[in-house]
Amino acid sequence: MNEFDIKAAEWDNNPMHLDRSEAIANGIKIAIPLNKGMKVLEFGAGTGITSFLLKDRVKEITLMDNSSEMVKVMNEKIRASNAINLKALNFNLEHADYNDNKFDLIITQMALHHVADIDLIISRFRKLLNPGGYLAIADLYPEEGSFHAPGFTGYKGFDITELSGLLRKHGFINITSDKCFVINKKISDVITKQFDVFLLIANCDPTNQ
Numbered sequence: 001m002n003e004f005d006i007k008a009a010e011w012d013n014n015p016m017h018l019d020r021s022e023a024i025a026n027g028i029k030i031a032i033p034l035n036k037g038m039k040v041l042e043f044g045a046g047t048g049i050t051s052f053l054l055k056d057r058v059k060e061i062t063l064m065d066n067s068s069e070m071v072k073v074m075n076e077k078i079r080a081s082n083a084i085n086l087k088a089l090n091f092n093l094e095h096a097d098y099n100d101n102k103f104d105l106i107i108t109q110m111a112l113h114h115v116a117d118i119d120l121i122i123s124r125f126r127k128l129l130n131p132g133g134y135l136a137i138a139d140l141y142p143e144e145g146s147f148h149a150p151g152f153t154g155y156k157g158f159d160i161t162e163l164s165g166l167l168r169k170h171g172f173i174n175i176t177s178d179k180c181f182v183i184n185k186k187i188s189d190v191i192t193k194q195f196d197v198f199l200l201i202a203n204c205d206p207t208n209q
Contacts, residue, residue, distance in 0.1 A: 023181040025053035027199040038104040044111025060085040066092040113155040131206035172202040
């Protein structure tokens with residue numbers, strides 16, 4: 001059982017998670033011409049908050065997560081709301097290619113900094129996108145390491161210039177980014193810090209497939 005299996009049942013009880021997802025979903029709605037023909041993948045979907053906010057603007061969304069407990073919560077929410085265009089999927093894209101579908105948009109929110117091999121996951125995103133498809137990444141700007149507990153082995157946020165360069169290497173164009181949210185997080189009994197979140201949008205170059 002991983003840390004997100006443990007957190008899954010209580011995830012939606014934190015109002016910040018909804019506030020953050022609303023900010024990201026609104027940014028996506030502004031930056032990307034969503035339509036009822038679009039197939040979407042949310043990578044690291046958690047309990048699916050962002051996908052629920054976007055589901056009425058697109059054809060279907062696959063909510064991918066490698067936490068079986070998060071997927072369990074997603075399925076419960078999908079059944080309760082009768083959201084017929086949402087599909088929860090327990091799959092680890094870090095460990096294997098996903099070949100069952102192609103997408104017009106991939107969304108990932110606060111998941112990329114947990115990925116061990118960013119180059120690999122970006123290449124897999126690229127393979128999953130249709131020509132001209134979109135990638136939307138929401139994650140932390142560089143921070144000094146206090147966002148996570150000691151022992152965290154992932155990324156301490158991302159430098160936008162470096163991340164954009166990696167995306168261009170894999171055939172992404174029209175890269176834009178902006179701050180979309182601020183997380184106020186208590187890091188000790190007496191200290192609360194602010195952590196800025198960016199929303200980066202990129203296009204899959206249709207001439208370079």
